[in-house]
Amino acid sequence: MEKKYCAIYLSGTGNTKFCISKLAKMLDENAPVVAIENRDAIPTVAAYENIILGYPVQFSNAPKMVRDFIAQNAALWKDKNVLCIATMGAFSGDGAGCAARLLKKCGATVLGGLHIKMPDSVCDSKLLKKSTDENMLIINRAEEKIERTVLQIKSGKFPHDGLGIFAHVAGLFGQRLWFYSKTKRYSDKLKINKTLCTGCGKCVLVCPMKNLTVENGAVYPHGKCTMCYRCVSLCPQKAITLIGDEVVEQYRFENFMK
Ligand SMILES: Cc1cc2nc3c(=O)[nH]c(=O)nc-3n(C[C@H](O)[C@H](O)[C@H](O)COP(=O)(O)O)c2cc1C
Ligand code: SF4
Ligand code: SF4
Incomplete structure (x- = not known):
């Protein structure tokens, strides 16, 4: 069996x-x-x-x-x-x-x-x-x-x-x-570009660590980022970065499927 x-x-x-x-x-x-x-x-x-x-x-x-x-x-x-x-x-x-x-x-x-x-x-x-x-x-x-x-x-x-x-x-x-x-530990290096961010909250919803909150239209990370890159790749404003300082091309797995 x-x-x-x-x-x-x-x-x-x-x-x-x-x-x-x-x-x-x-x-x-x-x-x-x-x-x-x-x-x-x-x-x-x-x-x-x-x-x-x-x-x-x-x-x-x-x-x-x-x-x-x-x-x-x-x-x-x-x-x-x-x-x-x-x-x-x-x-x-x-x-x-x-x-x-x-x-x-x-x-x-x-x-x-x-x-x-x-x-x-x-x-x-x-x-x-x-x-x-x-x-x-x-x-x-x-x-x-x-x-x-x-x-x-x-x-x-x-x-x-x-x-x-x-x-x-x-x-x-x-x-x-x-x-x-x-x-070694969760990352506190996530950066949100406040000029680009519209406060839509999409990043808050997708984060597996619940590391992000929106307060008064602004997004705040709370030092519990597991570096999955989901929010970086999905933010409609390309306002989030982690390792680098600018989003080059957001990663979309589905773009590579036939
Ligand atoms: C913070 C970070 C570090 C990474 N380090 C490595 C690495 O050391 N070696 C490697 O081959 N790929 C590395 N990658 C690439 C990912 O492991 C790879 O793209 C993976 O398939 C992403 O899977 P996911 O789409 O399920 O998140 C890294 C990705 C991230 C976000
Ligand atoms: S997804 Fe982007 S634009 Fe929307 S709240 Fe998060 S950082 Fe701001
Ligand atoms: S990279 Fe992943 S774990 Fe880190 S804040 Fe964004 S969605 Fe959350």
């Missing part, structure tokens, strides 16, 4: 949601696929033995919100079997391993790790920007990798991307050590 799975993910701008939904539904057509900020996330993990956990890599680390979700619900993971999936723009070293190590400490068994290259979601920096055609090609390759991986898993073989010691060293020395200050 085929295993039953549930899938939990953090996705700022749609890449991870797409990958996790596709993989989960191919593995188990009845698998619930739940966003980490959804109130059903914890009861869903509690109800399943086999869990797919997906997130976007940030500076070769798992986002703070994902690390907290694991650590703050430590008892939830005991005796669970987890497949860790990290989406990334270019390189993560041990992107899947970052959550895998935390999960093991909580008593989970790590079934495997998968890295999926997707378009880069950072939209206030020119670095790593690609053309529409290049991004479509990246997504096609990601879909092929997911399809291949599902066939392997169904034949009993899980992938091990990002789980070994070499991947750990690559992630640590390739990026995490130098950029650890960026992912």
Whole structure:
């Protein structure tokens, strides 16, 4: 009999949601696929033995919100079997391993790790920007990798991307050590351009961390940003920046789908 799975993910701008939904539904057509900020996330993990956990890599680390979700619900993971999936723009070293190590400490068994290259979601920096055609090609390759991986898993073989010691060293020395200050805690670096902002409140509604509030027509961040880039990519005024100082091109995953 085929295993039953549930899938939990953090996705700022749609890449991870797409990958996790596709993989989960191919593995188990009845698998619930739940966003980490959804109130059903914890009861869903509690109800399943086999869990797919997906997130976007940030500076070769798992986002703070994902690390907290694991650590703050430590008892939830005991005796669970987890497949860790990290989406990334270019390189993560041990992107899947970052959550895998935390999960093991909580008593989970790590079934495997998968890295999926997707378009880069950072939209206030020119670095790593690609053309529409290049991004479509990246997504096609990601879909092929997911399809291949599902066939392997169904034949009993899980992938091990990002789980070994070499991947750990690559992630640590390739990026995490130098950029650890960026992912160690939630970010208080979100900037709102008060001249551009109209106070529409769209950013407040989409933030998975409830990090933003509108007061008297102005938006205020509260230092709890998990750097998902959702508000940056969706603000109608391009008034929000995080790593850079100007929105180059807002990231829209759906623009790259046929
Ligand atoms: C703050 C931040 C840091 C990132 N750091 C990395 C990185 O270290 N390596 C990498 O390959 N991609 C990096 N990315 C790219 C994302 O991991 C990638 O685009 C991911 O697929 C976005 O997924 P999402 O659309 O589900 O949020 C970073 C993105 C953000 C927003
Ligand atoms: S989405 Fe943009 S314009 Fe609307 S309130 Fe937020 S920052 Fe202001
Ligand atoms: S403030 Fe913006 S970038 Fe930060 S967690 Fe909320 S939606 Fe994501």
